Amino acid sequence: MFIVPRVGPLLLFVLLAQLASAAELRVPENYVTLQAAIDAAAAGDTVVVEPGTYTERVVLKANVTLRSEGDDLQGKLGLKRAEATIIDGGKEQGSGAGVEMAEGATLDGFTIRNVGIYDDNEWKTHHASQGDNQLYEHIGAPGVVGIAAVGATCEIRNNIVYHIGDSGIGIVGVEGKMCSPLVENNVCYRNMGAGIGSMNGSRATIRGNTCFENFYAGIGHSSASPLVVNNVCYGNVRAGIGISDDSSPEVRRNKCYRNRRAGIGVRTGSDTRPLIEDNDCYENEMAGIGVSENAAPTIRKNRCYRNKLAGIGVRTRATPRIIENECFENEESGIGQMGGTETVLIGNYLHQNNRSGIGFASGKDGKSHVENNRVIDNALVAVGINPGWTVDLVGNELSRKDGLPPIVMVFAGSVATFKQNVIRGGGVAGIRVAGTVVAANNRFHGTALRKVGPPNFAIWGLKGSTVVMTDNEVTGWRHALHSAEGHVNARRNSARKFHRAVFVIEKPASEPIVSENEATTASPSDQICLIDNKPSREDANKLIRSDQR
Numbered sequence: 001m002f003i004v005p006r007v008g009p010l011l012l013f014v015l016l017a018q019l020a021s022a023a024e025l026r027v028p029e030n031y032v033t034l035q036a037a038i039d040a041a042a043a044g045d046t047v048v049v050e051p052g053t054y055t056e057r058v059v060l061k062a063n064v065t066l067r068s069e070g071d072d073l074q075g076k077l078g079l080k081r082a083e084a085t086i087i088d089g090g091k092e093q094g095s096g097a098g099v100e101m102a103e104g105a106t107l108d109g110f111t112i113r114n115v116g117i118y119d120d121n122e123w124k125t126h127h128a129s130q131g132d133n134q135l136y137e138h139i140g141a142p143g144v145v146g147i148a149a150v151g152a153t154c155e156i157r158n159n160i161v162y163h164i165g166d167s168g169i170g171i172v173g174v175e176g177k178m179c180s181p182l183v184e185n186n187v188c189y190r191n192m193g194a195g196i197g198s199m200n201g202s203r204a205t206i207r208g209n210t211c212f213e214n215f216y217a218g219i220g221h222s223s224a225s226p227l228v229v230n231n232v233c234y235g236n237v238r239a240g241i242g243i244s245d246d247s248s249p250e251v252r253r254n255k256c257y258r259n260r261r262a263g264i265g266v267r268t269g270s271d272t273r274p275l276i277e278d279n280d281c282y283e284n285e286m287a288g289i290g291v292s293e294n295a296a297p298t299i300r301k302n303r304c305y306r307n308k309l310a311g312i313g314v315r316t317r318a319t320p321r322i323i324e325n326e327c328f329e330n331e332e333s334g335i336g337q338m339g340g341t342e343t344v345l346i347g348n349y350l351h352q353n354n355r356s357g358i359g360f361a362s363g364k365d366g367k368s369h370v371e372n373n374r375v376i377d378n379a380l381v382a383v384g385i386n387p388g389w390t391v392d393l394v395g396n397e398l399s400r401k402d403g404l405p406p407i408v409m410v411f412a413g414s415v416a417t418f419k420q421n422v423i424r425g426g427g428v429a430g431i432r433v434a435g436t437v438v439a440a441n442n443r444f445h446g447t448a449l450r451k452v453g454p455p456n457f458a459i460w461g462l463k464g465s466t467v468v469m470t471d472n473e474v475t476g477w478r479h480a481l482h483s484a485e486g487h488v489n490a491r492r493n494s495a496r497k498f499h500r501a502v503f504v505i506e507k508p509a510s511e512p513i514v515s516e517n518e519a520t521t522a523s524p525s526d527q528i529c530l531i532d533n534k535p536s537r538e539d540a541n542k543l544i545r546s547d548q549r
Helices: 009-021 034-040 080-084 120-128
Strands: 024-027 046-049 052-055 065-068 085-091 106-108 111-115 147-150 155-157 160-164 169-172 182-184 187-189 196-199 205-207 210-212 219-222 227-229 232-234 241-244 250-252 255-257 264-266 275-277 280-282 289-291 298-300 303-305 312-314 321-323 326-328 335-337 342-346 349-351 356-360 366-371 374-376 381-385 389-394 397-400 408-410 415-419 422-425 429-433 436-440 443-446 457-461 466-470 473-475 479-484 487-491 494-496 501-506 513-515 518-521 527-531 542-545
Touching (some): 024 034, 034 046, 065 080, 335 342, 349 356, 356 366, 356 374, 374 381, 381 397, 422 429, 457 466, 466 479, 487 501, 527 542
Parallel strands (some): 052 085, 106 155, 111 160, 147 169, 155 182, 182 205, 205 227, 232 255, 241 264, 250 275, 255 280, 264 289, 275 298, 280 303, 303 326, 312 335, 321 342, 326 349, 335 356, 349 374, 356 381, 374 397, 381 408, 408 429, 415 436, 422 443, 429 457, 436 466, 466 487, 473 494, 487 513, 501 527, 518 542
16 A cells, blocks of 8 residues: 655645746747846746757856756757757857856756867867877866856756867865766867866766867866766877876776777876776777876776777876776787886786786886786787886786797896796796796696797796796796706796706806706606706705606
8 A cells, every 4th residue: 555654734835835836937938048037037947948049158046957948869969959959158258157057956958169269270289299288287277167067066967068168067166065966968079178077076976978079088087086987988188087186086887988198097196096997998099097196096897908008007106906907909018017106906807918918117116916817818928027126926827828928028127926826828938037036836837848949948047037936836848947147946846748857057147956846757868957958966856757656
């Protein structure tokens, strides 16, 4: 049984009075201008506007709705009624925003254009240079926008905003006032700021908008933390979504593609800590997701592919947590990191990238923890660690089906620790070392043992390298370790399916330690260790003939 709640006589009277007093004011039938109708409206009223071009700038009143006439049929770019009902700011002729929102007000279904000066030549110049010469101080600065929501909880829906001298839609918080505007289903393009700019503590919901070819970001943040969900941002001069200056938005389920810089760009300060989750970033001119300048985002469960640089790129002292993303078919790395950054990479799937799955570029003081990632079938290396890095790799799968390069390359001036990884494939080495490698409890599975020709070593130590191997399982490589003019400590490793010797050491730089290792072989001539082509002393190593098993 449906029960109607009881309402007191006074409350019922107020509700009925509000319903009775809500009016519909029509433009131009009742009022010639939009502003005249708004000025005449009371709280709860709706101003309905017939199709046409209205050359004015308007200021809404609290709890008043300004709506274009018609239904919600889709047109070429936005709703048909929005395309047909135009608020023209007159370029330089007016002052203030095209539409200034108020508390509780709604703007629904208009085209807003020509507020300030749109400069097509300047747009083209900076588009060609990927925004390299833009005045970055302009980002986050107040300006005259197409639609302004300053300290107001309001609704901005179904509008088309273009050719604005600043941002298309500007959302600004006010200190000491909690406001949460809804910005939904708008189209913002070819504006001289961001498509949508969120600033100064704004906590808006920005949902289902399309922002393209704007002078800065499609959706930009400066000291703001909105919810940004289900938007499409493409072809913008900078990032599809730009996050800076202590902003911590939640950025979920957006599509950012073919932007001139990153799909999603995060920068400026350790208090810039967004959550970037479940987005698609592809075919951008730089990284799919780019992080720089001390920013500390959490980047989780995104898909970054076919970008011109890395799927996820990190530089200039950034400290992101990068978790469970899929990065593939990028021109450079799946995840690429510059020196001086400190990263955590957990559970990512990195495959079919045109250089490395995970790349660590040369620099100073780089640190990374790399755990439980699946890094397979990248064109050159699964992991490349250049000088200046200290990297811990734990529990990863690092593999490539074929190809000549090593699966992992550790350059001079870097230190890498490998624990409990599976390193699988062919090529010249599982790990090629010019720096320092500590490898413990890993499984090296060679897929194409090569007895002659190019090297085929589980670990290949170059001149000056240091290799510490303990408790590893090595199968199907010519040698478990080949070291020339390096430092070697190899203990308690096991090997099968090798050729001639498990360990081959040439001109050691210090007295090598090779002890307590075990190997299984069918050849009577095989050795545990050859030092300068001579069998080494036993040191408790154990060679087991396969017929003894």
